[in-house]
Amino acid sequence: xxxKRRRLWILLLCGLGLGSATALTLTxxxxxxxxxxSPSDLAAKPMPPDRPxxxxxxxxxxxxxxxxxxxxxxxxxxxxxxxxxxxxVTYTGILPDLFREGxxxxxxxxxxxxxxxxxxxxxxxxxxxxxPPEVADALKRAGHWQPGQxxxxxxxxxTLSRPAAN
Amino acid sequence: xxxxxxxxxxxxxxxxxxxxxxRLSGAMLPWLAxxxxxxxxxxxxxxxxxxxxxxxxxxxVRIMYVHVPAAWMAMGGYLGLxxxxxxxxxxxxxxxxxAAAAIAPVGAxxxxxxxxxxxxxxxxxxxxxxxxxxxxxxxxxxxFLYLGHIALTAAFDEPxxxxxxxxxxxxxxxxxxPIIKFSVEWWNTLHQPASVTRLDAPAIxxxxxxxxxxxxxxxxxxxxxxxxxxxxxxxxxxxxxALMLARAAAARLPExxxx
Amino acid sequence: xxxxxxxxxxxxxxxxxxxxxVGALVALAxxxxxxxxxxxxxxxxLEALGPRRRGGGSA
Numbered sequence: 452x453x454x455k456r457r458r459l460w461i462l463l464l465c466g467l468g469l470g471s472a473t474a475l476t477l478t479x480x481x482x483x484x485x486x487x488x489s490p491s492d493l494a495a496k497p498m499p500p501d502r503p504x505x506x507x508x509x510x511x512x513x514x515x516x517x518x519x520x521x522x523x524x525x526x527x528x529x530x531x532x533x534x535x536x537x538x539x540v541t542y543t544g545i546l547p548d549l550f551r552e553g554x555x556x557x558x559x560x561x562x563x564x565x566x567x568x569x570x571x572x573x574x575x576x577x578x579x580x581x582x583p584p585e586v587a588d589a590l591k592r593a594g595h596w597q598p599g600q601x602x603x604x605x606x607x608x609x610t611l612s613r614p615a616a617n
Numbered sequence: 618x619x620x621x622x623x624x625x626x627x628x629x630x631x632x633x634x635x636x637x638x639x640r641l642s643g644a645m646l647p648w649l650a651x652x653x654x655x656x657x658x659x660x661x662x663x664x665x666x667x668x669x670x671x672x673x674x675x676x677x678v679r680i681m682y683v684h685v686p687a688a689w690m691a692m693g694g695y696l697g698l699x700x701x702x703x704x705x706x707x708x709x710x711x712x713x714x715x716a717a718a719a720i721a722p723v724g725a726x727x728x729x730x731x732x733x734x735x736x737x738x739x740x741x742x743x744x745x746x747x748x749x750x751x752x753x754x755x756x757x758x759x760x761f762l763y764l765g766h767i768a769l770t771a772a773f774d775e776p777x778x779x780x781x782x783x784x785x786x787x788x789x790x791x792x793x794x795p796i797i798k799f800s801v802e803w804w805n806t807l808h809q810p811a812s813v814t815r816l817d818a819p820a821i822x823x824x825x826x827x828x829x830x831x832x833x834x835x836x837x838x839x840x841x842x843x844x845x846x847x848x849x850x851x852x853x854x855x856x857x858x859a860l861m862l863a864r865a866a867a868a869r870l871p872e873x874x875x876x
Numbered sequence: 877x878x879x880x881x882x883x884x885x886x887x888x889x890x891x892x893x894x895x896x897x898v899g900a901l902v903a904l905a906x907x908x909x910x911x912x913x914x915x916x917x918x919x920x921x922l923e924a925l926g927p928r929r930r931g932g933g934s935a
Contacts, residue, residue: 458707466788473792477803485805486750507805547744549673557807574744579812581678582822583669605820661894666880676884683897726904734893741889839901846908853915860922 487557490536500562506540507557507576508533509601515552531556531568542570549575553600580605635712635852642845649845653838660686660832668828680738682829685813686836687730691759692794694724694840698766699791702784712848714780715855717787718770719847723840725763732760743807751800752808755793762790776855 477484487507488498498504514530520543527546530537540558550556555576560569580602590596595603664682671678698720705713735753736746747753766783773779801810812820819826883890 455707462703462706462788469789469792473796477796481804484751484803486748486807487805489805547742549742549744554673555809572744574748574807575742576807577673577742577809578820579809580820581671581674581681581812581825583824584672585669586822587672605815605818609818609820609822661898665890665894670884675886676890677886679883679890680893683893687897723904726900730897730900733896737889737893737896741886839905843904843908846905846912850908850912850915853912853919857915857918857922860919864922864925 489533490531490538491533493538494536498562500564503559503561503571505557505559506531506538506568507555508537510550510552510554510556511537512552512598512600527573529556531558539567540570540573541567542573544573546573547575549577553598578602582608634710635715635855638712639849639852642849646842646845646849649838650842653835653842655835656831656838657835660828660830660835663828664832669822669824671825674742677738677741678825680734681825682832684731684734684738685829686833687727687734688756689833690836690840691724691728691731691756692797693837694720694727695759695762695787695791695794697844698724698763698787699794702787705780705784706788714776714784715848715851716844717766717780717784718776719844719851721763721766721770721787723843723847725760725767727836727840728756728760728763732756745807748807750806750808751804752797752806755797755800758793759790759797762786762793765790776851 487505489508490506493506508531511530511532514528514537516528518526518528520526524543525545526541526543528539528541529552530539532538540560542558542560550573555578557574557576558568558570559572559574563569578601582602586608587596587602590603590608591598595607661682664679668679668682670676698717701713701717701720704710705717735756739748740746766787769783769786770776770779798811800806801808813826813829821829881887
């Protein structure tokens with residue numbers, strides 16, 4: 452019985468040590484664990500020029516301009532915002548299907564001397580909200596959801612009784 | 618899969634408990650397997666044909682009905698592996714070793730399903746098959762932990778000697794579980810945060826959530842059936858091994874054996 | 877029906893995802909069943925090889 456108890460304590464102590472070591476390591480490497488920086492992160496801790504990195508946030512409503520360049524490729528310019536700050540991004544190439552105003556986006560590239568961001572790739576980042584299109588339309592019609600904005604909190608619409616969607 | 622195949626030789630006293638396990642699991646397994654097939658089929662057909670499209674992701678949301686249950690089984694399976702390993706190390710229960718060795722390949726298959734279906738979902742929605750963000754990378758690490766456990770278990774000729782190193786590996790790897798779960802909250806990731814396990818209401822409409830929960834229940838039954846079946850196989854393999862060793866010993870020392 | 881098969885233009889992603897999931901689980905079940913049958917046959921063969929000689933005495 453006491454040998455079992457001793458093994459139990461040794462294992463728990465090992466687990467504690469391993470857990471704290473992991474927590475310390477992850478905290479130390481936090482900067483390389485984040486997949487992208489928000490415009491506010493970049494304002495607080497500016498990136499050196501010519502260093503590639505990723506910037507993420509929402510595509511600012513009304514900021515998207517599309518054009519075709521001299522070689523006939525699609526060019527898109529938009530602003531990435533995190534609510535507090537925003538950054539102008541330009542990109543040449545095909546955008547993912549989900550790309551639209553108010554949608555999450557992660558752009559990879561580097562800063563230009565003028566402070567705008569030249570993206571070499573653009574990924575869409577969707578939020579964790581899942582609902583039928585009819586429910587989304589009903590929420591927008593009822594004024595609970597401003598177009599170009601993130602969806603309202605789930606507690607407002609996801610009750611067991613269905614919202615009158617039709 | 619009848620219960621009659623349970624080992625009857627009670628002289629192998631170490632397998633007294635596995636003997637009871639064989640009777641119980643033999644009675645349960647046909648029902649569990651039938652439930653697994655029926656409930657998974659219900660959840661997947663519901664998700665494929667009857668659940669609504671999603672407002673932002675259209676029909677690709679249907680990949681969720683295989684991706685998310687597989688992800689839950691991948692993580693829940695590893696939790697089971699860690700608990701079995703803990704019991705094995707502290708109490709040295711032979712069934713715990715057998716359970717750990719049975720869980721690892723099943724968990725690895727569910728993790729592979731999660732990774733592949735996630736990739737098939739990421740390409741049309743995010744615009745990429747794969748990124749090295751914290752969530753995707755930590756799930757890939759989970760897959761390698763499962764593979765490492767399988768390889769370590771297979772590296773020993775005697776299953777009893779593999780148990781302890783494999784259990785230690787499984788417990789060390791368990792630090793990865795909270796990292797997977799909270800990666801989407803601790804660090805910016807391309808993967809979105811949790812939809813179902815939230816403090817407020819789940820961010821999934823009920824018309825999409827119900828088929829997801831049914832598919833998850835079906836996957837859970839499938840996981841349990843496969844683990845039980847593999848545990849039963851492992852017990853029979855150990856019994857065959859014990860019979861063979863006993864015969865070999867009897868052949869070497871015929872006079873020393875009691876009549 | 878063709879709209880169902882088309883999956884809103886995402887057929888190339890939705891159907892392979894389901895095929896991978898179902899295929900992998902069915903394959904794992906088939907392999908596990910075969911291993912079970914082999915182990916059961918092996919134990920039956922060993923038990924049928926005459927009276928069992930017990931190495932451990934009467935425990």
